[in-house]
Amino acid sequence: MDIKLKKYSHSVITKTIAFIIAIVCFTGVIRAIVEVEFVNNGQFDIVIEDEYFEGRAFAQENGNLIGDLTRLLGEYKNEEHILSGKTISQDEWRSVEENLYSEFQYYSRSYNPQLNEENNFKKFKEEYGDKLSQAKDQLIREDLREFHLLLQSIEDSDLIYFASDGTNEFKNSTWTEKEQFKNYPSYMLFEEYKRELYPKATEENEHLNMITNPLNELNLENTVIYVAFPEEFLTLRLEEWQAKKVIVVKNVNQLFGFLTGFILSFSYLVLIVGRKSFKDQELHFHSANKLYNDINIILCIMLMIIWLALVEDVFENIENMIIPVTIPVAALGLFLILLLVKHFKNRTFFKHTLIFTLIHKLVKFIGDVYHSGSVGVKTVLLVIGYPIVIALTFFMFPVTIGLAAWFALKKIKTFHSIQSGVERIKEGNLHHRIEVGGKGEFSKLASNINSITDGLKKAVDNELKSERLKTELITNVSHDIRNPLTSIINYVDLLKDEKDPSKVEEYIDVLDQKSKRLKTLAEDLFEATKASSGNIPVNLEKIDVLSLLTQGLGEVNDKIELLDLDIKLSYPPEKVYITADGKLLWRSIENLLSNIFNYALNGSRVYISIEEWGSEILITFKNISATELNISADELMERFKRGDESRTSQGSGLGLSIAKSLIEIQKGKFNIQIDGDLFKAIIYLPKYHLGKE
Template sequence: MKQYTIGKKAAVIVLHQLCMILMVTGVFATGYAFRHDAHENIDIYTLISLAGLVGSFVSLAYMANVAGRKSEDDYTIYYLPIDKVYSDVMLVIFTLLMVFMGKVISGVKNQHFDYASLIMTAGTFTFLFDMAFIILYQSIVRKIKGNILCTHSLMYKGYELLKRVIEKKDIHTQKTKEIMRIQEALEAISEGALDTTLNVNEFHGQQKKVAEAVNHIRQGLMSSVNESLKNEKLKADLITNVSHDIKTPLTSIVNYVDLLKRENLENENAKYYIHVLEEKSQRLKQLTEDLVETSKITSGNVKLNMQKLDLVELLYQTGGEFNERFESRNLTIVTKIPSEQIFIYADGRQLYRSIENLYTNAAKYALENTRVYVELEKADTKAVFTIKNVSKNELDIVSNGNVDLTERFVRGERSRTTEGSGLGLSIAKNLTHLMGGKFEIKVDGDLFIATITYNII
C-alpha cells in the first residue's frame, strides 16, 4: 500500500514552488529582454517559463490527489485546523490574494529594476504568494473530497438558520399557518379527539374548503362512534338481562338435580339421565356467569381494587391449587419462577382470575403425558408471565388462518363441543388490559403460548 508521507507531500510542495518561481521569473526575464532588446535569450526564458508552467500543473494535480489522504488505499479524508475556516470566507481570501498578487505583479513591471533585482523580487513574491495559495488550495480540495465545501460555509449556515426559524413558525405566511392548523386538527382527530373543530371563517380559498371537509369527517366519525357505542351497550344490556333471566330457572334446575341425586333410584337409565342433567346444567351455569362477567367488563362496570402485589407469591398459590388437576391428566408442571419478590400494581382478585383462566385452559386442553411450562421473568422494567402447553387436538387457528383466540366465543379447538364457553381467554385479556397489563396469545403448530406482562414497581 503506497503511503503518502509528510516528506513526500512536502517535497511536492517545494517542487511546485520552484516551478512557480521558474515560470514567473521566466516571464519577467522575457519582458526585461524585450524592453532592453536582448532577444538572444528570449527563447531560453520562454522555455524556462513553459517548463515551470507544466511542472506547477503536474505538482498541483498530485497535491489534489493526495490532499487529505494518508495512503493510496485509504479514502478517509483527514482535515487540518485550517479547514475550520468557512469555505466562502476562504474563497474570499483566495480571491483577494489573487487580486493583490495581480497588483503586485503590475507594480513590479512598472518599476525600473536591474535584471538581478527584478528576478530576486519576482522570485520572493512568487514564493510568498504560492505558499498562501497552496494552503488555501489544499483546504478547498479536502472540503470538495469530503463533500463539505458548500455545507461548511456561512451562507449554508444562514440558510439552515432561516429554515429552522420557518419550521418553528417564527415566520409563516397566512396560507402556511392555515395548512398547519388543518394538519394539527387532523392529527388530533386521528388520536381520538373527536371534539376537535375548525372555525371555517378563519380560513380562505382552498384551505376553507379543506377545513369544512375536516369538520364533516369529524362529524361522521362521531356519529359512527356514538352508534357503535350505542349498539355495544345494547348488546351488553341484552346479555346481562338474558343472563339474569336464565339464572333464576337455572338455579332451580341445579337444585332439583341435586335433590334427584339424593333419591335412591334403582333404574340405571334414570341415574345416567341425572348425571347428564347435572353436567349440562353446570356448564350452562358457568356460561351464564361468564356472560355476566363479560358484559360487566365490556361496559366498564368492573370495580378494581388496585394495590401492590407480589406476583411470585400469587403464581405459587395458583400453581398449588392446580396440582391435583394436572396430575389427574398426567401433566407435569415445569416451573421457572424467581425466588425474590416481584411487585406489580393490580387488583389481586381479578389478576388471580386472569391467571386461573390460563391454568384452567392448560388443565383442560393440554395433551396428556406432556409438560406445561410456567415461567416468570424480568425484562427490563417488565414482569413477564408465560404459560406454554401442547394442545391435545389440532388448534383451529392453524386451519382458519388469522383467528384471534381472545375474541368472545372463539374456541381454539374444533372438537370443543362439550365444555368451555369460548369466553375464558376474552375475560382474561380484558381484565389484564383494565389493570394496565398486556395479554398476548401465540400459536406455533399445536404449541399454545399465553403471556401476561405488567410494569414492575
C-alpha cells in the first residue's frame, strides 16, 4: 500500500487532478463571494440573523427615511425658511466670502496693500456686493433643490410616516397620533427624547445606530417622528429577507467547502512542486522556470487587472459569466504562482529576477574591467561611466536634487540637536537626553553621549551616596563607641570617691559590661575590616547544610526559648551539599541569627529554608521585625547601620556587612529584602560537585 502511495503521490496525473481541483475550488470561492457581494448586496451577516427585525435591511429601510425626515425638520424646515437664507451656515458663507475676497485682492484695483484688512474688506463688500448676492442666491437655489429632492424621496417611501417639530409637518397619511401607528405590525415612535420600538427584536438590532444617529443631530424638543410598516409591505420584506438568507447561507456553505478544498489542493501542490518523490532532495526545473520572477509577478498583477476589467464588462450578467471569466485567469495565475513557489523553495527567489541579473552582470563587468585594467582604463571607465549615470537620472534631476537637499538639511538639524545637547550637558544638566531618531552615525553618536551622561550621573549619585554614608558611618561609630566609653569614665570617677562596698560592686559590674561592649565593638570592627579586605584564609570543603544549621540552632536554643521564637525549618527530602568554609559559613549564619535575636518580634515565627536553585543552594532567613523598618535594604547593608534609627538595641550594625563579606569570599552571594516589617536574608552558595573541592 505504501509503495502504491509513493508511486501515485507525485505522478503527473495526480498533480494534474490536484491542479484542476484547486482551480475549480478557487472559482467556486469567487462565485460564492460574488453572488453574495454583488447579487445580494454583500449581506453576509444575514447568516447569523434570527429574524428580519435584527438585520441590516430593516435598519436601512427605517434609517434612510428617518435620515431624510431629520434633515427636513432640522435643516430645511420649509421653503420660506430656505428663501430667507437661514439654511446657509456660517462656515459655508465664510468660504464664499474668502474665495471672492481672494479674487478681489488679485484682480481689483480698489485693493490697497497699505490699508489695514478691515478697510480693504469694506471696499470689497461695496465692490463685490452683486457677486455676493449672486453667490447667496446660488446657495439658496441649491438648498431648494435638495429640499425638493428630499420631499420626493420620502414621498416614494412605502412606509407610513409622520414628522413634526410643532411648526412644520411631513406626512404621507392622515394619521398623526401615536396610538394610530401602534395598529401596524411594526413601528418606531420617537417623541422628544423617548423612543418606542416594536417588535422588541428591533432593540437587539446591531445596526440600530443607522436609525438613531441622524436623530442625534436634531433638537428633539417638541419633535415627534412616527414610522410604521404596512402589513402588505412588511410581508413582502419578510419574504425577500427569507429568500436572501437561504441564498446567502447556501453560498457561505459553498464558500467554506470550496475554500477548504482549495487550501488542501494548493498546499499539496506547494508541497510536491518540483519534486518526484517525498525523499527527493533536488528540485527539478523545466523551460517555464526560466521566466524571471519579477516578470512573473508583473504578469500575475496584469492577470488580476484583466480579470477585474472583464468582470466590470460583464457586471450586468456577472452571476452567469463569473465562471467562464475566472477559470482561465485562475489557471494561468496558479501556474505562475507555482513557478514562484519552486524558486522560493530553491532559495533563488531574488537571484532569479531580471533586475538582480542585470545589476549583477553590470557590477561584475565593471569590477572585471576595473581590477584588470591599467590606470588609463580606469580613468576612461570613470569618464564614460559618470556621464552615463547623469544621463540615466537626468529626467528625475529635480527630484534627486530635492532629495539630496532634504537629506542634507535633516543631517544638519540632527547635528545642531546633538551640539545643543552637548552644550546643556556641559553646563551641568546631566538629566538632559539627546533624542535623535532613525539610524546612522549621528544616532549612534547621540546614543553614546547619552550613555556617557548616564555614567556621569550614576557616578555623581554614587559619590553623593558614598559621602552621605561616610558621614553617617563616622557619626554612628562615634555614637556606638562614645556611649560605653563615657559610661566607663563616669563610673571610674564615681568609684574613686565611693566608700560603700555594695555601691563599689555595682559600679564594677557596670564597668565590666561597658568594657565588654567596647571590646565587642572593636572586635566586630576589626573582623569587618578583615572580611571586606578578603585577608582571611578560606578552606573550601564539602558541607552538609542541614547538619550545619541543625547543630548551630541547637547551640543557640537558649536564646530562642528566651525570646519565645518559633523556628520553622524547611529543606529538600534528600541531603544537599555545598562547597564552602565551615567556620566562615557558620560565622555568617551566626551573625544573621544574632541579627534576628536583636531585632525579631518576641513570640513570632522565624522561617529558615534550604532550596536547590540550579547550580546553587539558597539558604533563606525570614523574620518579623519588632520595630518599623523605615530604611532601605541597600542602606541596611552599610556598616554601623541598624534597623532602629534610635540605636537603642545591642547590635553593632556590622553583622550584615560581615556576613556579606564572608559569603562573598566563599564565592557566594548575599542580599537582603525588606517588605514592610518582614526582613529576609538570602545566601547563595555553589552546590558541591563530586571531584571539586
